[in-house]
Each structure stands twice: as C-alpha cells, then as structure tokens.
Amino acid sequence: MALRTAGSVLVVFLWSVAVVLGQNGWSVTYTKKSICTLKGSTVKLTCSYIYPSGRVTTNLWFYKKDAKGNPVSLLDNPDYKDRVTYRSERKNGHTLSIRALRESDSANYKFRFITDGNKGKYTGDPGVTLSVTGLQVKVTPAAEGQKTLTCSTTCTLTDNPTYIWYKNGHKVKEDTSSLDSDSFSDADSYSCAVKGHEDLHSPAVYGPRNTSVSVSPSGEIVEGSSVTLTCSSDANPPVQSYTWMYRKNGDGSKNTSVSVSPSGGIVEGSSVTLTCSSDANPPVDKYTWYKKNVTSPKASGQSYSITNIISEDRGEYYCEAENTIASNNSTTTLMIIVAGKQTSVVTAAVGIIVVVLVLILCFSGLMWFRKKASKSTSDTRDKADDGQGDSIPVYDNVSIMAMSPTDKPTDKPTDKQDDIHYASIHFSRSKNQEVPLYSTVQLPQTQKQEEDVQYSAVKFNRPLLPPNPQQHKHLRRTHLFSTAQSTNPEPRNTEQN
Incomplete structure (x- = not known):
C-alpha cells in the first residue's frame, strides 16, 4: 500500500515537472x-x-x-x-x-x-x-396577423454582426437584432444576410406554392378499385401538414365572367353597369368587384354601376364570385375605355354649309327668274317697236286710267287715282271696224296653271285727254275692249267710251 502511494506521487511529480518545463x-x-x-x-x-x-x-x-x-x-x-x-x-x-x-x-x-x-x-x-454555420430564417407565430422572423444560426456569430433583411429579394432594413416582427405574408418571400457578407443570403422562406395533386395509378378509374392521391407543394420551411378536401363535380364557383351594359363606346359623363355571372353549386353568395392594379375592392354585389364616368375610371375590371365552398375570379377582365366629350362640330359645320348652299341656290333662282322676266319684257318691247311701221297699230304696255263722267281733264293726274296693271297686251284691226282695239290682260295665276306662261307687270300713269274735241270725239268712237283673267273664276269685261 505504501509502495503504491509512493509510485503515484512520483508520477504526479514528473508530470508537474514536464508542465513547468513546457x-x-x-x-x-x-x-x-x-x-x-x-x-x-x-x-x-x-x-x-x-x-x-x-x-x-x-x-x-x-x-x-x-x-x-x-x-x-x-x-x-x-x-x-x-x-x-x-x-x-x-x-x-x-x-x-x-x-x-x-x-x-x-x-x-x-x-x-x-x-x-x-x-x-x-x-x-x-x-x-x-x-x-449557415443562415436560416425561422418563422414563429406571434400576434394575430403577424409572425416573428428570426435570422437563425447554429452558433453565435463572432463580432456581433449587423443583420440585413430582404423581402422578395429587395433590401428592406438593417438591424443589430436577428428578430423581425413585421407582418408576414404567405405570398411574399423573406431572407436575411450579415452586413459585410451580403452575398451570403439565407434561403428564402415563403408559403406553399405550386401545390398540385397526383393520382396513382393514372388512367381510367373504375368502381371497386383503389387509388392513391399525393399532394405536393413548394414551401420553405417545408409543409408541416396537408389537409384533404372533398368536393363533388359542380361544387364551388366556376366559369365566372363579366359583361357590360350598354355596350359600345363609353364617353365621359355616361354610365355603365357591369354584371358578374358564375356557375356555382351551392349558389354564389358574395360578389366582389376589383380594378386591376388596385388592391382594395371597388364594390360588392352581382352588378356594379359606374355613373358620371370620368377619365380616371378607365382600366380593367374583374369580379370574384364566392360561395361556401370556394371563390373564383372571372376568367376575363373588362376593359373600359373612356373617351372625352365630343361636340358635334362636324355636324354643325355640315348644317351651316347646307344652309348657306340653300340660300345661295334660292338667291340664284331668284336672280334667274328676275333676269328671265326682264328679258321677256325687253323682248316684248322690241316686238312693239318693230311693229310701228305696219298699218295695224300695235301697242304694248299701255295703261289708260279710268275717268268718271263728271271728271274734268286736268293737266296732272291725282294721287287718288288707281293704277291699272296690264301684261302682254296685243292690239289688232278688224276689217269691219275703223280702229278695233283689243287688249287681253292675263294676271299671275296660281301654281296649278302652266309654268310656261310668262308675265310682266307694267305700271303706267293715265295720260291727259286730248284738248282737241275732234280727237276726243274720235276716241269716244273707238271701242277699247279689255279682257282680264284674274283669280276670280268668272271673267269680267270692261268697256270705256
């Protein structure tokens, strides 16, 4: 026993000496x-x-x-x-x-x-x-609607680094803490890095994506056989649990579409009604309207009316149909193109041009009729002048004022005397009369008369009676017949001695 103890002491001593030397x-x-x-x-x-x-x-x-x-x-x-x-x-x-x-x-x-x-x-x-160690983002549920993100490592990094957070690949903030409690959306991806090593990102975390179902064996399935359904999803962290749901054919919402009334062009100030329709069983119990690139909904209900449209209302609209089983967006979007208010400038211009043309035509027609009437009168005068050399006296455009038996000739006509108008007056001599003088006067007819008849209205003042009694006597023997056709259906003949 003593020898064993002495040996142990010697070993300890030699080891101590080696340590001291080292x-x-x-x-x-x-x-x-x-x-x-x-x-x-x-x-x-x-x-x-x-x-x-x-x-x-x-x-x-x-x-x-x-x-x-x-x-x-x-x-x-x-x-x-x-x-x-x-x-x-x-x-x-x-x-x-x-x-x-x-x-x-x-x-x-x-x-x-x-x-x-x-x-x-x-x-x-x-x-x-x-x-x-590598970096890894861990997601921990926090308050309702929020989750806590932790930039996790297997050991504590040396030198207390600064952490950088990324959302969908874009840097959002720097923090000395490895925790981030901002709201977390399953539709976004999140990653972290250490300042000075920004190229060493952690794998991004995101909610389930590209979820799909496969069946084995594939092909036609008959009653009494067995199949295996497999659900797969891309997610990080990996999906922890899968839930299977059963829905008969026809359940849920499908074939969701949108329509607009009235169709055609849409201008500012007008109104349209958008209607959403969907084939669903059970029936759709909620419709929601959205405008593309606008996160908040525009309206709810199967129909969505937009009144007094302005330019800001232009864009693409779609609806979401939802029942107790699922929801479905319309397969197509409705594009609303708003045109500015248009005044009928062209129509007004055309109307003005038409009015001007009508006035020009009317004025031209009036001038043409006046010119033709003037030409007719001139031709009649020329004919009268050419017949003065004949033995038959021909008179044209003669006006004789009527006198009552008690009237006395004066040197000047009075203003109270009525004017008598004649047109196209022709005189001819009969063999049995000394100076038969006829005058046919035609006044303007109604529109029912022939259009080829031409009229000329001529106004003459009554001449003074000849002072020579013989001439007066001669005129009294001269019978002047005048037949005038007026608007009165019965002709009237006047005879002056």
Missing part, C-alpha cells in the same frame, strides 16, 4: 480560441509561439492524425486542397486562412512546430474551435 520554454498562444463564422466565407486562424533554443524547421496546422498518430497537415488533406494557405506574418507568428468554408470544416484546429534543437517538437493546446 510552460517555461515552449508555448503557443492563439488570438481567438473560438470562432463562429458563415458558411462560404473565409476565416483566419492566427497564433504566436516560443521555444527554448534552436531554429524552427517545420510548422503546420492540423485537426486530425494519421493511423500512426502523426498530425496531418491541412496542406496534405485533400478536403482542403486549394482552399488553405500558411503565412508567417511576424517573428514566431503564423496565420492559417481557409476559403469557401463548409459546415464540415467545423473542427478543433491546432498549431504544431519542430525545431532543430534536440529535435524539439511542440503542439499548442487546446487549439482553436472553428464553427461554420
């Missing part, structure tokens, strides 16, 4: 004894060492030994080929660099050196513990 003459000091860094990044392990005498002939970094117990330099390890470098930065100082870190690089790395003095060898313990 601490006094040999040592390795590491800058950091523990490092947590990102996967894909580069890390540097630095140390300094001392030894009692001689010259250092060999140095190396290792984390494992061969079968004989000899340390294997990282330079000779195929897993680290082309990824590590050794570099002496100062006297008795050494740095190991590892690029493109992998999670499998997590290990305890030690530095070993050999001197030429008495073949001295020394390994620095306990070495440097390297932990390589």
Whole structure:
C-alpha cells in the first residue's frame, strides 16, 4: 500500500515537472480560441509561439492524425486542397486562412512546430474551435396577423454582426437584432444576410406554392378499385401538414365572367353597369368587384354601376364570385375605355354649309327668274317697236286710267287715282271696224296653271285727254275692249267710251 502511494506521487511529480518545463520554454498562444463564422466565407486562424533554443524547421496546422498518430497537415488533406494557405506574418507568428468554408470544416484546429534543437517538437493546446454555420430564417407565430422572423444560426456569430433583411429579394432594413416582427405574408418571400457578407443570403422562406395533386395509378378509374392521391407543394420551411378536401363535380364557383351594359363606346359623363355571372353549386353568395392594379375592392354585389364616368375610371375590371365552398375570379377582365366629350362640330359645320348652299341656290333662282322676266319684257318691247311701221297699230304696255263722267281733264293726274296693271297686251284691226282695239290682260295665276306662261307687270300713269274735241270725239268712237283673267273664276269685261 505504501509502495503504491509512493509510485503515484512520483508520477504526479514528473508530470508537474514536464508542465513547468513546457510552460517555461515552449508555448503557443492563439488570438481567438473560438470562432463562429458563415458558411462560404473565409476565416483566419492566427497564433504566436516560443521555444527554448534552436531554429524552427517545420510548422503546420492540423485537426486530425494519421493511423500512426502523426498530425496531418491541412496542406496534405485533400478536403482542403486549394482552399488553405500558411503565412508567417511576424517573428514566431503564423496565420492559417481557409476559403469557401463548409459546415464540415467545423473542427478543433491546432498549431504544431519542430525545431532543430534536440529535435524539439511542440503542439499548442487546446487549439482553436472553428464553427461554420449557415443562415436560416425561422418563422414563429406571434400576434394575430403577424409572425416573428428570426435570422437563425447554429452558433453565435463572432463580432456581433449587423443583420440585413430582404423581402422578395429587395433590401428592406438593417438591424443589430436577428428578430423581425413585421407582418408576414404567405405570398411574399423573406431572407436575411450579415452586413459585410451580403452575398451570403439565407434561403428564402415563403408559403406553399405550386401545390398540385397526383393520382396513382393514372388512367381510367373504375368502381371497386383503389387509388392513391399525393399532394405536393413548394414551401420553405417545408409543409408541416396537408389537409384533404372533398368536393363533388359542380361544387364551388366556376366559369365566372363579366359583361357590360350598354355596350359600345363609353364617353365621359355616361354610365355603365357591369354584371358578374358564375356557375356555382351551392349558389354564389358574395360578389366582389376589383380594378386591376388596385388592391382594395371597388364594390360588392352581382352588378356594379359606374355613373358620371370620368377619365380616371378607365382600366380593367374583374369580379370574384364566392360561395361556401370556394371563390373564383372571372376568367376575363373588362376593359373600359373612356373617351372625352365630343361636340358635334362636324355636324354643325355640315348644317351651316347646307344652309348657306340653300340660300345661295334660292338667291340664284331668284336672280334667274328676275333676269328671265326682264328679258321677256325687253323682248316684248322690241316686238312693239318693230311693229310701228305696219298699218295695224300695235301697242304694248299701255295703261289708260279710268275717268268718271263728271271728271274734268286736268293737266296732272291725282294721287287718288288707281293704277291699272296690264301684261302682254296685243292690239289688232278688224276689217269691219275703223280702229278695233283689243287688249287681253292675263294676271299671275296660281301654281296649278302652266309654268310656261310668262308675265310682266307694267305700271303706267293715265295720260291727259286730248284738248282737241275732234280727237276726243274720235276716241269716244273707238271701242277699247279689255279682257282680264284674274283669280276670280268668272271673267269680267270692261268697256270705256
């Protein structure tokens, strides 16, 4: 018993002496004894060492030994080929660099050196513990409508980095905390990174996408057979649970479409009614109207009326039909194109032109009739002038004023005397009369008369009676007959002696 105790004391003494010698003459000091860094990044392990005498002939970094117990330099390890470098930065100082870190690089790395003095060898313990981690966003339910996002790592990153948050690939904020409690939408994706390593994003997290169902065996299924339905979905984190729903053919909403009344062009100030229809069983119990690129709904109900349309109402409209089973958007959208108010400028211009043309035609017709009437009168006068040399007296456009028996001839006609108008007066001499003088007067007829008859109205003042009694007597023997046709259906003959 005493010998056993003495032996134990000797072993402890010798070990203590070795430790003292090692601490006094040999040592390795590491800058950091523990490092947590990102996967894909580069890390540097630095140390300094001392030894009692001689010259250092060999140095190396290792984390494992061969079968004989000899340390294997990282330079000779195929897993680290082309990824590590050794570099002496100062006297008795050494740095190991590892690029493109992998999670499998997590290990305890030690530095070993050999001197030429008495073949001295020394390994620095306990070495440097390297932990390589990737980033991962974890989603934790929080308050209603919100979820907490955590930029998670398997170890605590060294140097207290700043975290960067991304939404749908776009940077949204920086924070020293790895937590983000903003509202989380299943339709969006979220990721995080560490400032200084923005290229090392975490995998994005998002709700289930591209959910589909497959059946096995495929093909026609007959009664009494068995099938297996498989649901798959793209989601991160992975889908935790699947729920199967059964719906008979015809259930839910389908064939949802929209229509507009009235159809055709739509101008500002007008009104239209949009109608949504859907084939559903059970029937649709809710219709909601949306305008494309506008998040909030425009209206509810199967019909949506837009009154007093303005230019801002232009755009694409669609409806959502919903029953107790499901909802469905219209397969087509309705484009409303609003045109500005249009005044009938062209119509007004055409109307003005037509009125002007009618006035021009009327004026031209009036001038033509006046010209033709003037020409007819001129022709009649020319004929009268040409017949003055004949033995038959011909008179044209003669006006004789009627006188009562009590009237006396005066030198001037009075204003109270009525004017008598004649047109186309022709006189001829009969063989049995000394001076038979006839006058046929035709007044303008109604529109029922022939259009070829031409009239000329001529106004003459009554001439003075001849002072010579013989001439007066001669005139009294002259019978002047005048037949005038007027609007009165019965002709009237007047005879003056």
